Amino acid sequence: MSERARILVVDDDPSLCRLLEMRLQSAGYAPTTCESGERALAELEREPANAVVTDLRMDGMDGLALFEAIRQRWPALPVIILTAHGSIPDAVEATRRGVQGFLTKPFDAAELLEQLEKAVLHGGGRGSASAREAGLRHGLHTRSPRMEAVLERALLVADSEANVLIRGASGTGKEVIARAIHTSSPRADGPFVAVNCGAIPETLLESELFGHVRGAFTGADRDREGLFREADGGTLFLDEIGDMPLQLQVKLLRALQEQVVRPLGGRQGVAINVRVLSATHRDLDAALADGSFREDLYFRLAVVGIELPPLAERREDIPLLARHFLGEAARRHGRAVRDFSPEAIETMAQADWPGNIRQLQNVIEQSVTLCTSEVIPDDLVRQALRQDNQPAVPTLAAARASFERDYLVRLLKLTEGNVSRAARLAGRNRTEFYRLLSRHELQPIDFKR
Structure with missing residues (x-):
């Protein structure tokens, strides 16, 4: 049993709550009691628990509804249900949904403690109470409920051999989650090998994954093992x-099914023992529908799926991540920058972040590099955000507006702010020319000598 594991007890009968509290304390647990499901959820937000013991029949949110809410928010947190109205259908329904245990009042104390010990050992001791701390060990800084749920799911699946498909937009931290799964798994002492399938030309990807023998193609002057x-x-x-590519998907599927790879140009297959984690920012459902991704490979890769939220949907993490990246960048560049101004934090918290965490890291890097004080001001963050969001090729409208402003500035400089002469050179009347100047917030007086 985990030392002083925290158990949340939920029952609308205060006397039963007190009885359970005393029993659990004497057994070495740290119990906390609540008299409603709604209060229990609030308590879990305040402080994680290792397991929940709840009554089934309660006013408002009942035990099964509480379990469903917990499963959505903390999927690794075990729940044991107690009820004076126990029945076989209730027990079947509860266990079918994934409830850890189901006991009927008056319950047997020894049986409850036995179920709790199993729950803490196999569930809550690893996932729910320590998801945030475990995330920090893997460089995953969060206080977001959505990300904590992702972490719990990742840590829960880490102990298995199941292949995992991680989905999320570019820059959301898919490789970081993959590394966390690996280092939390029984394979942690083995290698973690990462490859970006979209960054390697199709002609080289097969050799990169499966290897080749000498002479398999032009330039293959020696054997190569391959990443598998x-x-x-x-x-x-x-x-x-x-x-x-589709052709390579077939070979990947065969390797996963048989746990054997055949190098390019080779005649013999080589047995492998590899767990595969994969990730994509693409809509694979659409790819399955249009035939560009094989359905059988998809189900082989996505035994378990993990969805990473974009940064804009976990805004409570932005100050936390920003200060983490600030510390890293300050050490790397030897700068004495220690924090952001409140306005800078507000600007970052309200930004769109289309590039997600990778963009945030880039903005912080720019700001630290250019900062001349201990506190990064708002204008540096705004400048970095504008530069980071600027497209490599401007839109036609942006290019036209830029040209028009530069042209007007040139005319005003040439005529030393004389609007009549400038309008005449531009082939426009004074009224229209003033309208153009107003659009670009240009004042003729600024150009007079």
């Missing part, structure tokens, strides 16, 4: 799996 064999005994992370 490099990852033997560990984990292979296939990033941007949605970009893999």
Whole structure:
């Protein structure tokens, strides 16, 4: 049993809550009691627990509704249900949904403690109470309920051998989650090998994954093992799996099914022992529908799915991540920058972040590099955001507006702010020319000598 594991007890009968509290304290647990499901959820938000013991029949949110809410928010947190109205259908329904245990009042104390010990050992001790702390060990800084749920799911699946498909927009931290799964798994002592399937030309990707023998193609002057064999005994992370060509998808599926790879040009297959984690920012449902991604490979890769939220949907993490990146950047560049101004934090919290965490890190890097004080001001953050969001090629409207403003400035400089002469050179009347100046907030007096 985990030392002083925290147990949340939920029952609308205060006397039963007190009885359970005394029993659990004497057994070495740290119990907290609540008299409603709604209060229990609020208490879990305040402080995680290792397991929940709840009554089934309660006013408002009943035990099964509480369990469903917990499963959505903290999927690894075990729940044991107690009820004076126990019946076989209730027990079947509860266990079918994934409830850890179901006991009828008056319950047997020894049986309850036995179920709690199993729950803490196999569930809550690893996931719910320590998801945030475990995330920090893997460089995952969060206080977001959505990200904590992702962490719990990742840590829960880490102990298995199931292949995992991680979805999320670019820059949301898919490789970080993959590494966390690997280092929390029984394969942690083995290699973690990552490859971006979208960054390697189709002609080279097969050799990169499966290896080749000498002479297999022009330039193959020696044997190459390939990444599957490099990852033997560990984990292979296939990033941007949605970009893999169809022909190669067939060979990947065969390797996963048989746990055997055949190098290009080779005659013999080589046995492998590899767990595959994959990730994509593409809509694989659409790819399945249009035939650009194989359905059988999809189900082989996505035994378990994990969805990462964009940064804009976990805004409570922005100050936390920003200060983490600030510390890293300040050490790397030898700068004495220690914090952001309140206005800078507000600007970051309200930004759109289309590039997600990767964009945030880039903005912080720019701000730290250019900062001349201990506190990063708002204008540096705004400048970095504008530069980061600026497209490589401007739109036609933006290019036209830029040209028009530069042209007007040139005319005003040439005529030293004389609107009549400038309008005449532009082939426009004074009224129309003033309208153009107003659009670009240009004042003729600023150009007079």
